[in-house]
Amino acid sequence: MNLRLKNNIAVSDSGFVFNPSTGDSFSINPVGIDIIQLLRASKSEQDIIEDLSDRYDADTQTIEKDLYDFFTLLLQHQLAEKA
Amino acid sequence: MKSELVIAVSGLNNTDNPGPGIPVIRALRDWKGKKVRIIGLSYDHLEPGLYLPEWVDKSYQVPYPSAGSDNLMLRLKYIHSIERLDFIFPNFDAELFSYMKMAPELQSMGIHTFLPGLDQFEERHKYRLPEFGEKYQLAVPKSLSVNSLADVPAALSQFEFPVVVKGKFYEAYIAYSMDQVQNYFHKIQAKWGLPVIFQQFIQGNEYNVVAMGDGKGNTIGAVPMRKQYITDKGKAWAGITLDEPALIEMTRKLIAANHWRGGMELELIKDRNGQLYIVEINPRFPAWVYLAVAAGQNMPAAAVKLALGEDVPPFESYEVGKMFVRYSWDNIVNLSDFEKISTLGEL
Numbered sequence: 001m002n003l004r005l006k007n008n009i010a011v012s013d014s015g016f017v018f019n020p021s022t023g024d025s026f027s028i029n030p031v032g033i034d035i036i037q038l039l040r041a042s043k044s045e046q047d048i049i050e051d052l053s054d055r056y057d058a059d060t061q062t063i064e065k066d067l068y069d070f071f072t073l074l075l076q077h078q079l080a081e082k083a
Numbered sequence: 084m085k086s087e088l089v090i091a092v093s094g095l096n097n098t099d100n101p102g103p104g105i106p107v108i109r110a111l112r113d114w115k116g117k118k119v120r121i122i123g124l125s126y127d128h129l130e131p132g133l134y135l136p137e138w139v140d141k142s143y144q145v146p147y148p149s150a151g152s153d154n155l156m157l158r159l160k161y162i163h164s165i166e167r168l169d170f171i172f173p174n175f176d177a178e179l180f181s182y183m184k185m186a187p188e189l190q191s192m193g194i195h196t197f198l199p200g201l202d203q204f205e206e207r208h209k210y211r212l213p214e215f216g217e218k219y220q221l222a223v224p225k226s227l228s229v230n231s232l233a234d235v236p237a238a239l240s241q242f243e244f245p246v247v248v249k250g251k252f253y254e255a256y257i258a259y260s261m262d263q264v265q266n267y268f269h270k271i272q273a274k275w276g277l278p279v280i281f282q283q284f285i286q287g288n289e290y291n292v293v294a295m296g297d298g299k300g301n302t303i304g305a306v307p308m309r310k311q312y313i314t315d316k317g318k319a320w321a322g323i324t325l326d327e328p329a330l331i332e333m334t335r336k337l338i339a340a341n342h343w344r345g346g347m348e349l350e351l352i353k354d355r356n357g358q359l360y361i362v363e364i365n366p367r368f369p370a371w372v373y374l375a376v377a378a379g380q381n382m383p384a385a386a387v388k389l390a391l392g393e394d395v396p397p398f399e400s401y402e403v404g405k406m407f408v409r410y411s412w413d414n415i416v417n418l419s420d421f422e423k424i425s426t427l428g429e430l
Binding site: 010018021 | 309311326327404
């Protein structure tokens with residue numbers, strides 16, 4: 001599943017995410033910040049998996065599963081839409 | 084325009100169910116380059132705004148709306164003879180009708196208001212929301228006015244639980260059973276009279292918009308907000324401005340269609356499919372209006388300018404992500420002040 005981060009989503013360096021359409025705010029961890037930045041750079045799901053595999057000591061299957069969960073959360077909270 | 088404007092403001096009840104008076108005064112005090120003298124109009128001796136001399140220069144007690152507009156006019160004439168009022172900002176739903184009726188006479192005395200017309204005011208009542216939605220092609224939830232307890236079962240047969248049970252002016256409860264509906268019906272009827280309104284509950288996110296129309300179909304300002312902290316009375320204790328064009332569009336559509344004049348608050352719900360419904364149209368600025376001022380749209384000041392004949396261009400932007408967080412404060416008051424307002428009706 002490829003996602004597109006909504007244009008107006010604000011993300012700070014500390015991982016504070018604000019959705020100005022709904023008023024919701026969230027805190028995400030450094031891996032989440034990496035994923036958001038990769039989405040901002042219009043990276044595909046496959047690109048993101050490869051990037052995370054290079055940077056983090058985890059097997060691809062775990063990364064795929066965790067990324068899927070994170071994508072589901074982004075969709076659920078209207079922070080992103082399916083590309 | 085005069086160098087100092089004398090503006091009377093009601094709704095000084097800055098309680099856990101706050102009136103818009105003090106936030107409106109705060110907005111007027113923020114009016115750059117304009118000096119204002121604020122005259123408070125109170126109904127109760129313990130309205131907190133009475134005891135805030137840094138915000139309210141002088142206060143007068145006024146008769147309750149139930150005493151009729153003649154009594155209110157008599158009192159206003161007395162106040163005007165002393166204060167030479169330029170403008171009155173009524174802030175309670177229940178008093179607006181009297182002020183709208185009195186507006187031409189007030190105008191002839193040199194006192195300006197900036198209120199909707201009686202037709203506009205009447206057609207947006209909660210119990211007329213379905214007609215309103217149909218007339219202006221705006222999505223509204225199904226609603227029914229119920230005028231007696233005997234009519235409750237028949238009315239309820241047209242809804243699925245949960246149902247929102249609402250007072251004519253204020254208060255709303257979500258009922259999940261016939262027992263709850265009857266209980267809330269009694270409670271609301273005793274407080275606000277009839278009709279009691281039944282409205283289909285819509286699952287979704289609630290949004291509010293504070294807005295102002297110029298009476299010619301133009302939206303002078305509009306700022307959407309999401310409540311972040313809600314009291315047990317359903318009031319926003321914290322909120323944040325949003326960037327949601329659909330909310331602004333709906334507001335503009337409404338104001339363009341019915342030529343609303345003055346401040347308003349729209350309550351909207353977006354369901355899971357993204358459909359926006361107008362749930363309520365409050366005919367005055369809400370108690371959180373200062374958030375819009377802080378975000379860049381001083382609508383109360385713009386209302387006074389428009390009423391006094393100034394050309395006011397519509398606000399074009401506001402700061403998104405601006406928040407308000409209310410707090411309570413034990414203001415220490417001298418007995419002599421309480422005595423003055425209680426015995427003389429002035430402070």
